[in-house]
Amino acid sequence: MTTSPDLITIGTMARLSGLTPGALRFYGDCRLLVPAVVDPVTGYRYYTVDQRERAVTIRQLRELDVPLDDVGRILDGDAESGAALLDEHVAELHRRAERATRLASAVKARLVTPPTVVVPGRLLADTVERVLPSVATDSEIPCLTGILVEVDAGAVVLTATNRYRLTTGSVTAAARTGNPFRTVADGSALRGTAAWLREHENVGLALDDDSGALTLTGADGGRHRCPAVGGTFPDYGSMLAALDPPVTRVIVHRDALAGAVRDAAAGTIDLRVRAAALTVGHRGHDRVLPADVTGADLDLSFDRDGLGAALDTAVGPEVLLDIASYDRPVVIRSAAAGDLTTLAMPVRREEHP
Incomplete structure (x- = not known):
């Protein structure tokens, strides 16, 4: 496909807007930020430079947990109504910008060894805690007791899997000065840093080239070292790419x-997807939830605790479910400033064909 010089790639739009590529895909699929062009062969997305302002506005609103419906009203409604909603957040936005500028300067001044990447401490802590439930609890495969940490393209991506569930989440970098890296950091060590991370506006990440350990550094010079876990982490990217395309998409x-x-009793629960509704059922007790449904009607079943754990890791007010079949992994996606993806496997019921 030959692209116009006026078009920019999804990676460039990610750097210009502060949204991760995964978040841009999420907002495109939610019809808030539709790409200008989608390559019909590769599916690659292209944007215009003029879409940057809309992308930045979406990021700012989602950082404040504004629901998708309200984001759409602000962006597409009349100027007076949009301005009224935006005015409610102006003071907080100014406060964050001033604090980020001040503390970013402090990081540069105090770090003896500049880190490869600097990210907001609170967002990194949130992502660590959302990924941790997918870390393996046994040591049969040692590398699965850790969290894969990848630094590249202006974002930090954390991924964990216990072979039954996979969760991957990303945090946009505030600054990046070194080369990309990846390491599998000890899950228990990262778990122990969550409270400390929240005490710091920004935290630097660096890799020990000799041991593969991950070093976290705060603006005050305090450091945490997370040892590396041996072994080869699964190629989750290829696994995600090989998933069947969804026949049904649900936003709820x-x-x-x-x-x-x-609220359902422990055991197997049923999800029934119909036009404009998602029904959660268990032993005759149904809860009907309003939903934005695109595609075919589907019935599928889950282990209650497994699905609950997957939903607990989501970010933002909504989740997007990509469903290929009743017996294929369901992709649970969510996004705020960063994005989070979890795979949840349905369980079989006798009545399924």
Whole structure:
């Protein structure tokens, strides 16, 4: 495909807007930021430079947990209504910008060895805690007891899998000065840094070239070292790319779905997808949730606790479910400033064909 010089790639748009490529795909699939052109052969997405402002506005609103419907109203409604909604957040946005500028300067001044990447401490802590439930608890495959940390293209990506569930989440970098790297950091060591990360506006990440250990450095010079775990982490990227395309896509309020799953009795629960509704059923007790549904009607079943754990890791007010079949992994996607993807495997029921 020959592209116009006025078009930019999804990677360039990610750098210009502060959204990760995964978040851009999420907002495109939610019809908030539709690419200008999608390559019909590769599926690669291209944007215009003029879309940058819309992308930046989406990122700012989602950092404040503005629901998708309200984001659409602000962006596409009349100027007066949009301005009224935006005015409610102006003071907070100024405060964050001033604090980020001040502390970014402090990081540069105090770090003896500049890190490869600097990210917001709170967002990194949130992502660590959302990925941790997918870390393996046994040592049969040692590398699965760790979290894969990848630094590239202006983002930090954390991934964990216990072979039954996979979760991957990304955080946009505030600054990057070194070369990309990847390492599998000890899961327990990263778990122990969560409270410390939240005490720091920005945290630097660097790799020990000799041991593969991950070093986290705060603006005050405090450091945490997370040892590397041996072994080869699974090629999750190829696995995600090999998934069957979805035949049904559901956008539903995260807390409503998580609450319905949580309120069901332990065991197997049923999800029935119909036009404009998602029904969570268990032994004749149904909860009907409003949903934005595209595609075919589907019935599928899950282990309650497994699906609940997958939903608990989501970010933002909504989740997007990509469903290929009743017996194929369901991709659960969510996004705020960064994005999170979890695979949840349905369980079989006798009545399925």
